[in-house]
Amino acid sequence: MPPDSPFAAHRGQILPLQRFQAQVSALAGRLPDAPYAVNFCEDRYHFCVAFAACLARGIVTLAPPDRSPRNLALLAQGYPGALRLIDGTTPCALGTDGYRIDLETLPPPAHPVPLPIPPERLALIAFTSGSTGEPQAHAKTWGSLCESARLIEQALGPVRGKRIVATVPPQHMYGLELSILLPLCRGGVLDAAKTFFPGDIAQALAAAPGPKILVTTPIHLRALMGEAGDWPALDRIVSATAPLDAGLAGECERRFRAPLIEIYGCTEAGSIASRRTVEGGEWAWFEGVAWAGDGGAGHLRAAHLAAPVPLNDLIEPRGERHFLLRGRAADLLNIAGKRNSIGALNRALLDIEGVADGAFFLPDEVDGKTARLVAFAVAPGLSAETLLRRLREQLDPAFVPRTVHLLDALPRNETGKLPRHKLAELLRERSGG
Numbered sequence: 001m002p003p004d005s006p007f008a009a010h011r012g013q014i015l016p017l018q019r020f021q022a023q024v025s026a027l028a029g030r031l032p033d034a035p036y037a038v039n040f041c042e043d044r045y046h047f048c049v050a051f052a053a054c055l056a057r058g059i060v061t062l063a064p065p066d067r068s069p070r071n072l073a074l075l076a077q078g079y080p081g082a083l084r085l086i087d088g089t090t091p092c093a094l095g096t097d098g099y100r101i102d103l104e105t106l107p108p109p110a111h112p113v114p115l116p117i118p119p120e121r122l123a124l125i126a127f128t129s130g131s132t133g134e135p136q137a138h139a140k141t142w143g144s145l146c147e148s149a150r151l152i153e154q155a156l157g158p159v160r161g162k163r164i165v166a167t168v169p170p171q172h173m174y175g176l177e178l179s180i181l182l183p184l185c186r187g188g189v190l191d192a193a194k195t196f197f198p199g200d201i202a203q204a205l206a207a208a209p210g211p212k213i214l215v216t217t218p219i220h221l222r223a224l225m226g227e228a229g230d231w232p233a234l235d236r237i238v239s240a241t242a243p244l245d246a247g248l249a250g251e252c253e254r255r256f257r258a259p260l261i262e263i264y265g266c267t268e269a270g271s272i273a274s275r276r277t278v279e280g281g282e283w284a285w286f287e288g289v290a291w292a293g294d295g296g297a298g299h300l301r302a303a304h305l306a307a308p309v310p311l312n313d314l315i316e317p318r319g320e321r322h323f324l325l326r327g328r329a330a331d332l333l334n335i336a337g338k339r340n341s342i343g344a345l346n347r348a349l350l351d352i353e354g355v356a357d358g359a360f361f362l363p364d365e366v367d368g369k370t371a372r373l374v375a376f377a378v379a380p381g382l383s384a385e386t387l388l389r390r391l392r393e394q395l396d397p398a399f400v401p402r403t404v405h406l407l408d409a410l411p412r413n414e415t416g417k418l419p420r421h422k423l424a425e426l427l428r429e430r431s432g433g
Contacts, residue, residue: 001017001160001187002017003016003017003018003021004016004017004018005017005161005187006161006189007019007020007183007189007190008020008045008048008183008189008190008191008192009163009189009190009191009192009193009207009208010043010045010190010192011192014189015045020048020049020052022108023049023103023106024049024052024053024056025053025056026106026107026108027049027050027053027101027103027106028052028053028054028056028057030106031053031054031057031059031083031099032083032099034059034081034082034083035059035060035079035081035082036059036060036061036062036079036081036082036083036125037050037054037059037060037061037062037082037083037084037085038061038062038064038075038082038083038084038085039051039054039061039062039063039085039170039171040067040084040085040086040087040098040171041085041086041087041101042087042088042194043087043088043192043194044166044170044179044180044190044191044192044193044194045190045192046087046088046101046103046192047087047170047171047180048170048180048183048184048190049101049103050085050087050101051170051180052184054083054085055117055121055123055142056117058121059083060122060123060124060125061123061124061125062075062079062082062124062125062127063124063125063126063127063171063172063173063176064127064135064171065127065128065135065172065413065419066413066414066419068419068422070421071127071135074135075127078137083099084098084099085098085099085101086098086099086100086101087100087101087102117142118142119141119142119143119146120141120142120143121141121142122139122140122141122142123140123141123142123145124139124140124145124176125137125138125139125140126138126140126173126176126267127267128266128267128268136267136268138267138268140270141306143304144270144304144305144306145177145181145185145270146181146185147303147304148177148181148270148271148304149177149181149182149184149185149186150185150186151271151272151286151287151288151289152177152178152181152182152263152271152286153182153186154286154287155261155263155271155274155286156213156236156238156261156274157236159182159186159187159188159213160186160187160188161187161188161189161210161211162188162189162210162211162212162213162235163188163189163191163208163209163210163211163212163213164178164179164182164183164188164189164190164191164212164213164215165191165193165195165201165204165205165208165212165213165214165215166178166179166191166195166214166215166216167195167196167201167214167215167216167217167220168215168216168217168241168414168415169414169415172414172415173265173266173267173270174215174240174241174263174265174271174415175215175415177265177270177271178215178238178240178263179191179215188213191204191208191212193207196220196414197223198223198224198226198227201214201216201220201224202227202231205231205232205234206232211234211235212232212234212235213234213235213236213237213238214234214236214237214238214256215238216237216238216239217239217240217241217242217415217416218239218241218242218243218244218245218248218416219242219357219412219416220416221237221239221244221248221252222248224252225248225251225252225255230255231255231256232256233256233257233258234256234257234258235258236258236259236260236261237252237253237256237258237259237260237261238260238261238262238263239260239261239262239263239277240262240263240264240265240271241415241416241417242416242417243262243325243343244260244262244277245347246277246278246281249262249277249278250278253278259276260276260277260278261274261275261276261277262274262275262276262277262283264283264325266309266311266312266313268309268310269300269302269305269309271286272285272286272289272300272302273285273286273289273323274286281324281325282318282322282323282324283322283323283324283325284321284322285321285322285323286302288302288303288304289301289302290302291311291315291317291323293311293315298310298311298315299311312328312330313325313326313327313328314326314327314328314332326341327341327342327343327344328341328342328343331343333345333362333373333399335373335398335399338396338398338399340395340396340398340399342359342360342361342362345360345373345375345395345399346358346359346360348391348394348395349375349377349387349391351394352379352382352387352390352391354379354380354381354382355377355378355379355382355387356378356379356380357377357378357409357410357412358375358376358377358378358379358410359375359376359410359418359423360373360374360375360401361373361374361375361376361423361424361427362374363424363427364424372401372402373399373400373401373402374401374402374403374404374405374427375387375391375401375403375404375405376404376405376407376410376423376426377404377405377406377407378406378407378408378409378410379406382406383406384403384404384405384406387404388400388401388404391404405426405427405430407426411423411425411426
């Protein structure tokens with residue numbers, strides 16, 4: 001790209017590529033020596049500069065699934081001495097101090113354009129969310145990350161020059177690929193606005209002229225569609241982290257006047273498939289991605305993946321390039337000889353009018369005692385007894401929860417997922433230990 005190409009929108013300014021490159025070079029020259037770094041920067045542009053500076057220096061970025069004390073303790077044990085990168089007023093979540101990113105005080109670099117990064121350089125170690133157990137580490141080279149960005153662009157259409165407004169944090173694999181790698185590798189324009197609540201998202205979209213892409217999740221889309229008023233027309237809407245209901249997808253397309261593309265992926269392999277939700281339930285594998293399996297379980301192969309990647313989801317092939325997603329293997333339930341899935345039970349709960357959020361949970365067995373399903377729900381104005389009655393009308397008795405716990409909010413992380421350990425802690429609190 002030409003040096004004066006727009007690279008990022010940051011605090012009301014459009015920053016050209018050459019300024020970004022200069023700041024990366026300057027920061028790379030000042031970072032302390034370390035094999036690893038944890039990038040806690042909350043400003044998306046600061047995160048991107050710090051990520052690129054670490055890449056230029058050969059410092060591997062660690063991407064924990066969240067900032068829970070439990071997962072941060074595991075990270076500190078496994079990677080002692082990791083550099084802690086913070087910005088603004090961000091507290092350092094891993095130890096007592098951190099290296100604060102302050103771009104305003106960086107000196108002009110002697111060589112403002114970073115050297116090309118070797119594709120084989122280790123760039124990132126990403127960790128699974130822990131929604132089905134302990135977080136697992138997965139290493140990514142710079143070449144594999146760039147190839148993921150290319151495949152995503154094939155699914156979305158050209159992104160060069162388009163503003164990318166994201167509600168997902170850059171520390172998450174989906175947020176990193178869509179809001180950081182598309183600008184770094186494919187010419188998209190990074191929007192640094194912090195967007196989480198509907199008002200924040202509306203403000204960021206209104207402030208972005210020209211074509212723009214909203215990168216978000218089903219949880220955010222449900223909240224946005226609950227707001228009255230008009231939304232600006234978009235170039236694309238992108239959703240991931242959980243399957244999206246076709247009805248909600250259709251409403252989003254009508255109100256944003258743009259196609260909605262779902263991305264399917266995992267931390268282990270990155271983004272690997274997509275679908276236009278309103279056109280049906282089938283997914284299409286990205287170019288060069290091949291799946292092989294038996295009975296739903298299987299593994300992926302692709303040129304940019306170092307080895308075959310097992311999938312935790314159940315796949316039903318529909319020809320060579322298409323498939324249906326039947327849920328996570330870990331979510332399958334077999335109770336009293338009857339089968340169901342946590343995903344299907346969650347949909348039944350969310351379909352009840354007045355339920356804003358909800359989730360089923362099957363605890364681990366204790367002392368050989370058979371565990372019983374429970375449900376958590378955010379349902380203002382409804383009682384637990386009412387919810388149980390309506391679930392009995394929809395579900396086989398084997399899958400009706402023993403108890404429904406009413407909450408003000410579920411302990412979702414920044415991407416809307418519910419780590420299993422969080423639900424286990426919540427159940428212990430609600431059950432008196």
